[in-house]
Amino acid sequence: MAIKKKKMAKKVVKKKVTKKKVAKKVTKKKVAKKVTKKKVAKKVTKKKVAKKVTKKKVAKKVTKKKVVVKKGQTPAEYDKVLFKTILEVVRKTSTEMPDDVQKVILKALATEAKATTAEYAMDIIAKNIEIARTKSQPICQDTGTLIFNIYHPVGFNQGKFSKIVKKAVVKATEMGYLRQNSVDTLTGENKGMNIGLGHPVMNFHEHNKKGLDVKLILKGGGSENMSIQYSLPNVPLNAGRDLDGVRKVILDGLVKAQGKGCGPGILGICIGSDRGEGYHHAKEQFLRTMDDISPVKELAALEKDIVESANKLGIGPMGFGGKTTLLGCKICVMNRLPASYFVSISYMCWASRRQGAAVKADGSIGKWLY
């Protein structure tokens, strides 16, 4: 449904663009006529316009060739290469911790007091990450909800791409990179392939670039259960509709999540929006690297404050008590309705698995994005 809608939207956009182009041309001509009386000047303008048009056409042709099929490669061959690429993205996401997350985990390990259960827990977590990488086996047995974010150029075939992704997910499950994790909610049946209604999640984004980027997040179930949404004002916490109120509910959410969801965790937060989109944007924050700081000054300050305050709570790894309760906090803001003020908090466990690939014209992996 979502895909169809988006496609339709695209068509409409295209039409609009065409109209605009026509409109522009007309205006240009008119303007040219009015302003430039000299014949020479007119010619120059026309030539310039003509040149531009040619360039655009060439550019378009190149784009098409690059994205859809490389010279000498049949569409079927491209699909095969793309399938392998997606499979590798899934394998790498499930078995190799991104460098930036591993770095904060090692830092947390060094921060914990020696010979405490907190240090012990962080040490086992760090070792676990190493074993998973060496053996190419899942970091955690709960390989979570697969959330794909796909950034593609205009004219991209989402339906075809989705089919290849699903095939790759089934293969990754067979190969043991993913646990059989998708259950029919009504019957309880697990077909063991990780595909089904709503699985995997695929968010398509059209961008103005030629290339294709595919990003993947594995969102564990235990941590998902600890996600929480607040509606401000919140009377028991005396939290109003301002950043101080937001701070109060975030810290409250962390106190409630303690001991569960495999801390130390990472928070992805959206202030504003509606209930559904709020969580959606909150999860999107997990695409940001750990060292990324919000470009909004107030939010950057709040992100920093939440991590510092959270680590004073003494909850610690696994809730054993200790210095590291939170590894990171990423916040975004969206507009809201006058009636609503939501704070949507997505809780991610230490096993924050994310990876992405820039896909080359022939469907192979160009470079890793994390």
Place this chain on the structure above:
Amino acid sequence: MSENIVKLDYPYKREEIRALKVGDTVLITGKMFTGRDAVHKYIHDGNPVPVDLNNQIIYHCGPVVVENSDGSYEIKAAGPTTSIREEPYEWEVMRDHGIVGVIGKGGMGAKTLAACQEYGCVYFHAIGGAAQVLAEKIKSVDNVYLKEIVGSPEAIWEMSVVEFPVVVTMDSHGNSLHDEVLKHSQEVFADLIK
């Protein structure tokens, strides 16, 4: 927090369990039986338990098990699952079946804590998500029960482990690390939002 690492070897003895305190880091060597939602419900419903659980440890875990061509089993991943779901049943298992301990994650509630005190049990917390480290500690899969009835991840898997790392978070003296940390963090929180 305790600094000492305690070794707990099979057969497990009640005095050794009673000696354990909240915060102890324990390396378990010996037997354990997995059991999660379906098994606890099955026992609660009064069905006969196919294995003698007296002086044994139950592990809240739904392992990923591969059956080899020779009929033997191999554990691919075996991290703990959230224990609180067994809160309605665990105290009964402690009372009726004489277990000495439970391994899981996230801790358990007041009923289980009281049963630990009364019957001499402890709650061991494994490291959530550490699937690979924990799977390496499992040396063999010795038997499986109820697989046909409840399915593979929910079955009772009898396993032998070597130096399986856990932390005591609920002991047999009425102490719960979870309660302590919660209380402390709530105090800090109240201060932080003043």
